[in-house]
Amino acid sequence: MDNNKPRTFRRMFVEKFLRDRLAIIGAVIVFTLFIVAIFAPVIAPRDPDQINTKNLLAPPSLAHFCGTDDLGRDVFSRMVYGARISLTVGFVAIGIATIIGLLIGATAGYFGGWIDDVLMRLVDLMLTIPTFFLILAVIAFLEPNIYNIMTVIGLTGWMSVARLVRAEFLGLKERDFVMAAKAIGVSDMVIILRHILPNAMAPVLVSATLGVAGAILTESALSFLGIGVQPPTPSWGNILTLGKDNIEFAWWLSAFPGMAILITVMGYNLLGEGIRDALDPRLS
């Protein structure tokens, strides 16, 4: 190791992360998925919506890596486009959840007192209602489409972030640099945003990475049940619905999209855990 360079926190983080083989695998999976989603039209060998009535439910072959579905569409191409849905839902939903969680957690942790009490009871309350029931009920009143799905997953997934951020704020607000900022008359808003929040972001980043995995699982479950992304838009979940409908004669409709979900979720989990371990100063 080059000892001349200062061992900054960032450098230590990068070094630890690069030594963690599983974390690298996770990062590679996530990166690959981004590439697939962005360049879907280039990567997909066929038009995902091209119907071919002469080639229905064809098993995997060189022409169709993952076979064809009940309309003769190329499953592999549909999966490539499905990556876009997963990625979008994962990021937007977790973006919403993280922003709400940050707002509520920061407010509760910084101001404390009755504000903290009220907000934390709200968190308890939201955790009491089975999330999947809540999502389904909301979707039943609105319309099942990708925008509503993302919003609802985000609106029902912020509680753990709020708890995490609150805990960080409780610890950080007593520290000297915050006291000093207060003493020279810096406003609460600036203290929260400029002084405390950046120090509380590390665990939020980890939870957001793991959260993307959860959001992708939820979206695919909803789409599988027919209450998520609606056909003909391809999503991994709604290809699996066809798998169930054709369970007796087309195993490939079940096997491949599920594999894609599994690998994606694994990728985000590995990446998230890798970041967490690399951030933890107790592990070396």
Add this chain to the structure above:
Amino acid sequence: MYAYVVRRLIMVPLMMIGITIISFFIIHLAPGDPTELLTDLNPHASAEAAIKLRELYNLDKPIIVQYFMWLKNIAVLDFGDSFSQDARPVIDKIGERIPITLLLNVLSLGIVLFFAIPIGVMSATHQHSWFDKIASLFVFFGFAMPTFWLALLLMIFFGVWLDWLPISGIASFNHDQLTPWGKFVDYARHLAMPVLVAGLTSLAGLSRFTRQNMLEVIRHDYVVTARAKGLPETVVIYKHALKNAMLPIITIMALSIPGLIGGSVIFETIYSIPGMGQLFYHAVMARDYPVIMGILVIGAFITLFANLLADIAYALVDPRISYG
């Protein structure tokens, strides 16, 4: 302890009111008049349904009045009548489905506890052994596995290819003609896959949690002391260490309950099990709003009471916590 339980009990009605407010809010989630939106955008909802909705939730009255009228009905468990053909009271439809869902979830939880704790303990006491590595791998897959996909794969494998297990329902057509033992086996064959699959995520979570807790506990002084005075290793592990590692597990179990109940929608739908989850799924597909609202509220109440029981159990078993 006593004061803690009382305080917890006082929270219950407050939480129940909170649950009703959030649920009520969902009815009004749609901008403007919900009945209008439904008829415009939603092919499932007819003009007739809109009138029914308006009547049921008093949508022509001020919103505060609406809420309290709804609350008054809920207080006596009156969720109105189902919009479906049978038009039965919602509470009856839900009531007959609850036992199946509870049975499924209790069986899943039982299996989770039965396997997760020994797996977690073994992994901790034999850290870095091949057993620990295999268990970690299992936990890793358990967390990433889309359980509805696993359900599909098992259906294909055991149901279609091997033809060992039935792939839907909870009983065979000839169930009534079977002997008592035959009936039991018939139920068991139908429930085996759903119960196992429903418990998988919790199983992974709890195994990992037990392992972490055991690793922490076995480093404590009292465990070292127990060893030092010559107690057999099994006594040290299972009596001194496990008891203390078990405490937080109660909380984890309680936290997994909403997930299990919510997950029942997925498993009951895939395996065609006539429980509350399947009822909910059909209600969502048919836009049967009274049933949806009923299950949402009742599902949350069940979770609330399960959490309450877990908290009280925790306070009972942990002498260190006085909750003054």
